[in-house]
Amino acid sequence: MTEIRDVAIGALMKEQRVLMVKRSERETSSGKWCLPGGKVEEDETPREAALREIKEETDLEADIVDEGDVFLNETRNGKWRVHSFRMIPENFEVTLNEENSEFQWLTPSDTEELETVGDGAALESLGLK
Template identity: 30%
Template sequence: MVVGGAVFDQGRLLAARRSAPPELAGRWELPGGKAEPGETPQQTLVRELREELGVEVRPLERLPGEWTLKPGYVLQVWTAELCSGEPRPLEDHDELRWLPPDRVDEVDWLDEDRPAVAEAVRRLLSA
């Protein structure tokens, strides 16, 4: 399983541009990563965002749906609140952007992330 984070802060959504692997480089995603054996999705999200972005987050709720990334890998997305730290691209990304709801379409999201991004924006707008 892969867990992605729809990280919210000040009414904005965090987007991360992939730097690897080559077939994904330059496209944008909700940051996160693969679960390790025995981890819950929430634990995976906290660990991955600490490793990839140097931040602490609090997982809030799982967005509906799952998306197949490749055989054996299914993406779940959780909303998360930024608790501490300023996100910076430490691993697998070369740029980060905080996007207000009316600007999320300005980046080229990975296809698998688009439904979760749309749902995350709906939640941001209704908050």
């Protein structure tokens, strides 16, 4: 049986736009767009993981203002229990780490034009789609 792993992702909001990042060449799902986030470590809650991953990937500090429904997502890289959070960053000065190569602030409907790793369900769980 395939292990289900927990991941936490953050929908960082700037007015009515959400921050999307593009996975770099060295990462799984290279070239695809996604909400920033990653695996929940053994010693942290999904909320803590979301805040940590946002800081690591974008260098932004943020406040969680809403939590979406938890849902399952299956990709070629495994099965994931996804915890999604709507966040307001303290500022909008994004500095990407090596995991991502680009970012864009997009309306939720604009994200439908991107090749993503399946973040439509996360946006829906937060009432953004």
